[in-house]
Amino acid sequence: MKCDDAKSAIPLFLYGELSFDEEGRLEAHFDECQSCRGALARERLLHRAFDQAELSVTSDFLTQARQQLRTGIAASTQPHSSWNSFFERLNFRWHVPTVMQPVGALALIALGFFGAHLLPPELAGRFSPAGVAGVPVATRVRYVEPQTAGKVQIVIEETQQKTLSGNLDDDNIQKFLMAAAKDPTDPGLRGESVGLLMRHPESTEVRDALLYNLEHDPIAGVRLEALKGLKGYAQDPEVRKALSRVLLADKNPGVRIQAIDLLIQHNEDQDMGLMQELMRKEDNGYVRLRCEKALRDMRASPGTF
Numbered sequence: 001m002k003c004d005d006a007k008s009a010i011p012l013f014l015y016g017e018l019s020f021d022e023e024g025r026l027e028a029h030f031d032e033c034q035s036c037r038g039a040l041a042r043e044r045l046l047h048r049a050f051d052q053a054e055l056s057v058t059s060d061f062l063t064q065a066r067q068q069l070r071t072g073i074a075a076s077t078q079p080h081s082s083w084n085s086f087f088e089r090l091n092f093r094w095h096v097p098t099v100m101q102p103v104g105a106l107a108l109i110a111l112g113f114f115g116a117h118l119l120p121p122e123l124a125g126r127f128s129p130a131g132v133a134g135v136p137v138a139t140r141v142r143y144v145e146p147q148t149a150g151k152v153q154i155v156i157e158e159t160q161q162k163t164l165s166g167n168l169d170d171d172n173i174q175k176f177l178m179a180a181a182k183d184p185t186d187p188g189l190r191g192e193s194v195g196l197l198m199r200h201p202e203s204t205e206v207r208d209a210l211l212y213n214l215e216h217d218p219i220a221g222v223r224l225e226a227l228k229g230l231k232g233y234a235q236d237p238e239v240r241k242a243l244s245r246v247l248l249a250d251k252n253p254g255v256r257i258q259a260i261d262l263l264i265q266h267n268e269d270q271d272m273g274l275m276q277e278l279m280r281k282e283d284n285g286y287v288r289l290r291c292e293k294a295l296r297d298m299r300a301s302p303g304t305f
Contacts, residue, residue, distance in 0.1 A: 001029040006036045010043050016224025017254045020231070020261045048188060063146070168200055178209040187219040194222055198229025207233065211242050220252040227258045234262045244274055253284040260287070264294045272300045 006029045012018050013026055030037050143155040166173040180193040194213050197206050207230070214226040223246075233239045240263065247259045256278075263271055275295050282288050 001025055003029075003033060003036055006030070006033065007039050010036075010040055013040075014043060014047060015221055015254070016227075016258065019257065048192070063144075168196060174200070174203065174206060178205065181209055181213055187217075187222060190217060191219065191222045191225055194225040194229065198225060201229045201233060207236075207239070211238065214246060215242055220255055223250070223252070223255050224258060227255065227262065231262065234265045247274065247278055248281070253287050256282075256284075256287050257290055260290050260294055264297065267298055272298050276300070 006026060009018065009022070009026055013023065018026065030040060140157045141154060142157050145153045147153055164173065164176065168174070168177075174197070177193045177197050180189050181197060183189050183193075190213065194210065194217075197209055201207050201210060210226040210229045214223050214230065217223050217226070230239050230243075234243070243259045243263050247256055247263070250256055250259070260275075263274070272295070275291050275298075278291050279288060279295070282291060
């Protein structure tokens with residue numbers, strides 16, 4: 001594999017859009033090529049930064065923004081005029097050439113990411129708890145409310161942080177990773193946790209956690225990470241049952257393709273009927289081709305139900 005081909009395939013690799021064979025060839029290239037490993041690491045860092053970015057703003061900014069919103073609504077004579085003005089100031093609109101739309105979207109994401117991290121330094125540590133020096137505390141403003149006589153009431157949430165360190169086969173570390181893999185608020189955290197758990201799928205508890213994410217996580221990338229962790233267990237009855245359900249119910253074609261690839265590693269009689277049922281309802285052309293090939297390999301007709 002050439003480096004140009006490998007680097008162009010990195011986004012598909014990270015989003016789970018490659019087959020297992022294609023992933024294998026790409027991973028073999030990464031093992032041999034330091035330049036492409038560096039490109040993969042940079043792309044992962046960018047994805048992680050966007051996943052974890054959280055916008056934080058001051059109460060003054062919120063008050064000013066709300067006032068401007070009220071003024072804009074009162075002065076507006078046509079729907080969405082405020083939004084149109086906003087995009088005009090950014091010097092692009094939705095009718096720009098298609099090739100420029102991802103650039104504009106990335107610029108907006110970057111604006112939010114860097115804006116969240118460039119707060120005035122005088123705000124840092126303003127709400128540190130008294131008498132607890134040197135203890136890391138996460139502080140977040142949850143609610144602000146103006147009161148009479150120029151006063152403001154602010155509700156803040158403070159969480160004292162604790163750092164744990166250990167090996168992936170440590171029961172305590174695995175327990176927290178499995179809890180993080182189900183965190184409903186942070187898809188980046190779930191994806192990172194599942195990526196770590198998949199290194200030890202021989203544990204029944206870890207395998208159950210991967211199966212849970214495979215069937216219930218709303219983010220396709222996390223479900224694909226769980227599938228990778230289950231690669232070596234396609235013969236396990238519980239894994240095969242989950243793969244069958246995913247094949248017929250998952251909305252993401254990339255996940256369905258990977259489920260097909262796992263199931264056909266160990267063809268069983270019931271797989272024939274499953275593939276034929278999928279052919280009857282599948283509307284994605286590429287998934288249908290993969291399914292049809294699997295049926296031909298089983299010497300079964302795609303039209304036999």
